[in-house]
Amino acid sequence: MKRIRIAVDMDEVMADYSGACLRALNAHYGTTYTKEQLKGMTLLERFQTYDDAPRTLHAILHDPHFYRTFDVIEGSVETLRTLSETYDIVIATAAMDVPPCFAAKYDWLEEHVPFIDPQSFIFCGNKNVVRAHYLIDDNATQLRRFEGTPLLFTAPHNETDDLPFTRLNDWNDVRSYFETKRKTR
Ligand SMILES: [Mg+2]
Structure with missing residues (x-):
């Protein structure tokens, strides 16, 4: 080299990535979490009160257009x-x-x-x-x-x-x- x-x-x-996921998850659950509130945790830890959060996040990430919104x-x-x-x-x-x-x-x-x-x-x-x-x-x-x-x-x-x-x-x-x-x- x-x-x-x-x-x-x-x-x-x-x-x-986390900003876009947060936007999508907030829209889905009607929450208003900010990136500041993500400090020291994963997205799923932040949304752990929602049992279906792993499935929701999976669906968001598998939308083929999602990554263009970052x-x-x-x-x-x-x-x-x-x-x-x-x-x-x-x-x-x-x-x-x-x-x-x-x-x-x-x-x-x-x-x-x-x-x-x-x-x-x-x-x-x-x-x-x-x-x-x-x-x-x-x-x-x-x-x-x-x-x-x-x-x-x-x-x-x-x-x-x-x-x-x-x-x-x-x-x-x-x-x-x-x-x-x-x-x-
Ligand atoms: Mg990375």
């Missing part, structure tokens, strides 16, 4: 555009759990990060197959499997976890992390 390669997760890192996480597009001038950026998304989302995820990426070649989109399951120097991800299990340097991106569900990874709270942190790396190389 000539250039340093950074693999970037999609849901909760570039695309606001908002962009603040700063992600701008920072990725800057980083792509210096680094190889690949998008590594664990899409195998929800195959109906493939097309919507692809369309979302084409719309929001058109400067990244679709040949660099990796739709995978286990991210130990991703060959890169860094992985930016909110999922501790994926970070543990990854063979390069794991970077934990803060999301509501991991915000209160004490995890053995460098934590990046937002895209300003991502930018600073790689600026510092560049200067010290």
Whole structure:
């Protein structure tokens, strides 16, 4: 590998997965939970008083258009555009759990990060197959499997976890992390 390669997760890192799910679940149950109220818990823990919440969430996620509705996480597009001038950026998304989302995820990426070649989109399951120097991800299990340097991106569900990874709270942190790396190389 000539250039340093950074693999970037999609849901909760570039695309606001929990925000979109919360919107859909709130609409379904007539609730008004905010992302602030998701801190330290999963969506299903938040909706645990509803017995059918797992089934409802499953149906939401399997709507093939749902992934197109995700908002962009603040700063992600701008920072990725800057980083792509210096680094190889690949998008590594664990899409195998929800195959109906493939097309919507692809369309979302084409719309929001058109400067990244679709040949660099990796739709995978286990991210130990991703060959890169860094992985930016909110999922501790994926970070543990990854063979390069794991970077934990803060999301509501991991915000209160004490995890053995460098934590990046937002895209300003991502930018600073790689600026510092560049200067010290
Ligand atoms: Mg994720």
